[in-house]
Amino acid sequence: MAGAVLLGLLLTAAALAAPAHAAGVPQPDGYRMSDYRSPTPDGVAGGETADTPAVQALLAQGRTVPVFVQRLERSTLPGGPWLQSKAYRQIPGSVWLPNVGMGAPDPATLAWFESQLERLTGGDRNRDLLFYCLSDCWLSWNAAKRAVLFGYARVHWYPTGIDGWMEAGLPTEEAHPPSPPPAVSPAP
Template sequence: MTTLLVSLTLALTLLATPALATGVPQPEGYRLSDYRSPTPDGVTGATTVDTPAVQALVSRGRIIPIFVQRLERSTLPGGPWLQSKPYRQIPGSVWLPNVGVGAPDAATLGWFESNLERLTGGDRARDLLFYCLSDCWLSWNAAKRAVLLGYARVHWYPTGIDGWMEAGLPTEEAHPLPPPAAAAP
């Protein structure tokens, strides 16, 4: 019986212990490739949040969840996003594709900045939540970019929609905002 109690105590302790740090260093700049790979434990200047924290932030209704999954774009002038499959997002999210790529073009950067300005009403202290999929540098890059733009309450959700869905939380179909205007030749 004592062995069973010790085993149960050990098992409960292991379940309650937070995940070990990844040991992945934060790059000085942005991640430029291999976006689906282990990420650092945080983003300098941002708050790293887990699923219960995101749930609490969303339930308060003050945070703006921003989904940053990448999408290809038509090569036609002013072409639309090419969405090959449906995506799910945290309810109430805004999908800004490609704002987390390491070196976005000037039109995408301007589009990101103007959408953050519009979504926050110019309030740089407004809570922003950046997420993508688990092990995805796109959300890390986007959160870092928002911090460097002067947003003071940036939250990064590293397990993203995968962690949200694994917890059995509600989702909605994701629809990307219209793409930025094509850069002038």
């Protein structure tokens, strides 16, 4: 009897610890616009979902550009810098492109995202791109979907993100975003 109770407790704990993206959350037609830290779908249309071993294999090939998309506040001053109040960790070799996974980024951020992908891939739309954020984070899902719509053919989405990477005990490095996109002028 005690063995059956213990087995039941272990199965319940395993179910609770399972990633939320496995819960069958439907993919929206557009982008997720709010509540970015919530259960995510199983995949992204036009892209490939990757678990930690798949990400390791992609990175070992040396052709994958890992893109960290954690949100970051920005100064409201014209041309203002990112406001980074704490250190963030990323997969080694990643490029941090803040806010490109927002549901409705401003036109300057969209143009900046597209130009950054162009630069990072050398214009090769068949270059592997890996998008990630934190676990249960729609920002990476939105960014991956956006890259697919930009015409990139080899888009990978890592839904457990840096959290899954660190839980696996894999190395990280401190994240540093590049200069932000130009500020959008307020409407008159």
